[in-house]
Amino acid sequence: xxxxxxxxxxxxxxxxxxxxxxxxxxxxxxxxxxxxxxxxxxxxxxxxxxxxxxxxxxxxxxxxxxxxxxxxxxxxxxxxxxxxxxxxxxxxxxxxxxxxxxxxxxxxxxxxxxxxxxxxxxxxxxxxxxxxxxxxxxxxxxxxxxxxxxxxxx
Numbered sequence: 001x002x003x004x005x006x007x008x009x010x011x012x013x014x015x016x017x018x019x020x021x022x023x024x025x026x027x028x029x030x031x032x033x034x035x036x037x038x039x040x041x042x043x044x045x046x047x048x049x050x051x052x053x054x055x056x057x058x059x060x061x062x063x064x065x066x067x068x069x070x071x072x073x074x075x076x077x078x079x080x081x082x083x084x085x086x087x088x089x090x091x092x093x094x095x096x097x098x099x100x101x102x103x104x105x106x107x108x109x110x111x112x113x114x115x116x117x118x119x120x121x122x123x124x125x126x127x128x129x130x131x132x133x134x135x136x137x138x139x140x141x142x143x144x145x146x147x148x149x150x151x152x153x154x
Contacts, residue, residue, distance in 0.1 A: 028055045030084045031067040037079040043070050043090065053084060062087045092124035095148040104131055104142055106152040117150070128153070 031048045041047075048067050057063065063084035064070045073090040096102050096119045106113040117131035123144040131150060132139050142150035 026055050027052045028058050028065075029053075030058065031064060031070060032083055032085065033079045033081045035081050037075045039075050039077050041075050042093065043073055043075060045071055051082065057084060064090070092127075094122050094124055095146075096121075096123045096129055096144050096150060098122045101134075102131060103149045104133075104140070104152055105145075105149050114149075119150075 029050045030053050032051045033047055034049045035047070037043060037047055045067065048070070050067070058065060061084065063086055070085055070090055072093075074093050075089065076091055077089050079085055079089060098119050098121055100119055102117050102119045104115050104117045106115075116134050117140075118134055120130040120132055120139065123129040125144055125146045127144050128141055129144055129150060130139055130141050140152060142152045145151055
C-alpha cells in the first residue's frame with residue numbers, strides 16, 4: 001500500500017471521527033420532568049431525568065441547562081414530562097411574603113434582638129428585602145434566611 005493510500009485512508013477515518021464528534025456536539029443533555037410536575041410542587045432529583053436534545057434547543061429557548069439549577073425550586077406552572085424546563089417556569093421558594101408579618105433578627109457581639117416586622121417585599125433565601133418595624137414605622141433592609149427569619153444588615 002502506497003503512502004498516498006495510507007494517508008487518504010487515515011484522513012477518511014479521521015473524517016468519520018470528526019463527523020461523529022460534530023454529531024455529539026450538536027446535541028445536549030437537559031433535565032426534564034420524569035412525570036408531570038404541578039404548580040407549587042418542589043422539584044427534587046427524583047422528579048428529573050436527563051434527555052438529549054439538539055443543541056439549538058438550548059440556544060433558541062431559555063431552558064434550565066443542569067439539574068442542579070432546578071432542584072429545590074418550586075414550579076410556577078405545570079411542567080409536562082419529557083420536555084425541557086423553561087427558566088421562568090420555576091422559582092425559589094418564597095419564605096417571606098409582602099404584607100405578612102415576619103421576624104427581624106439583629107445580632108452583634110453576643111447581643112441578639114428579635115422584633116416583629118411587616119415585609120414590604122417578598123423574598124426567598126439569600127435575597128435582600130425591605131421590612132417595616134410595626135411599632136416605630138422605621139424601614140430597614142435585611143437578608144432572608146433559610147428558616148424564614150430576616151437578618152438585619154448592619
